[in-house]
Amino acid sequence: MSAPSADSARAALEALRGEISKAVVGQDATVTGLVVALLCRGHVLLEGVPGVAKTLLVRALAATLELDTKRVQFTPDLMPSDVTGSLIYDNRTAEFSFQPGPVFTNLLLADEINRTPPKTQASLLEAMEERQVTVEGTARKLPDPFLVAATQNPVEYEGTYPLPEAQLDRFLLKLQVSLPSREEEIKVLSRHAEGFDPRDLTAAGVRRVAGPAELDAARAAVAKTSVSPEVAGYVVDICRATRESPSLSLGASPRGATALLSTARAWAWLTGRDYVTPDDVKALALPTLRHRIQLRPEAEMEGVTADSVISSLLAHVPVPR
DSSP, X not given: OOOOOHHHHHHHHHHHHHHHXXXXXXXXXXXXXXXXXXXXXXXXXXXXXXXXXXXXXXXXXXXXXXXXXXXXXXXXXXXXXXXXXXXXXXXXXXEEEEEEOTTSSXXXXXXXXXXXXXXXXXXXXXXXXXXXXXXXXXXXXXXXXXXXXXXXXXXXOTTOOOOOHXXXXXXXXXXXXXXXXXXXXXXXXXXXXXXXXXXXXXXXXXXXXXXXXXXXXXXXXXXXXXXXXXXXXXXXXXXXXXXXXXXXXXXXXHHHHHHHHHHHHHHHHHTTOSBOOHHHHHHHHHHHHTTSOEEOHHHHHTTOOHXXXXXXXXXXXXXXX
């Protein structure tokens, strides 16, 4: 079979939203963010209160792409080997064999990642950055595609271990999974009253609309999306402005600038263009940068948020014409 064209790959990825909506009501922005992360080979931090369908969203995405997915519930007693895998002694052969951990999958849902100690959190760093894990000195490649969708609860901090800046920076996007509107919540209840079972996506009618071939074609097309020097300069100006903001103690690093350029290219291609505009940069600035900056304590006390700082900077940084 011939490889799918860029246009057919785009159409397949656009159909994802319709399929996922059979299981998840609303959350279009979150679905788009997950697709952007897949195109950029990045990872996503999902922040939202319990019960807003974060797990169901990732499972539905995996079903529409026919990808393998696993879920790990992060707890204070979780060990790194529980994530990466370990060597098991086989009495029959008198040899050690490697037992892969749940990280060997396409879509890994790391549930409540801030509830596990830093040692276990760090076990994901190599996997996220290098696409491999090293056990007893042997490096083992992870499958492709590979995406970590980590969740954290924004309102309950007792007994948690906040992610350090170095690990937060490894996430391409931080997506805020919001509560549904009244109409959307009524729709959710109506589906459950009609017998919807979130554990049975097949019965809900969720089907495969794309796969690894479409993802490869889409990634190749995104890589060809052109970026003018003016737009590249605009990305740099936004990130440099975060470093000079009086409300911030930590601004976006050059890695943040490259991440913003990467996500803007993916968004431009998804919307049907082969070039990036300043509006594409603005559209992805909040989810790409909100977790890469740090507020000063006095700004936090005044009610300033990361999103409000970035929005203010976007309103003041000159836009190229």
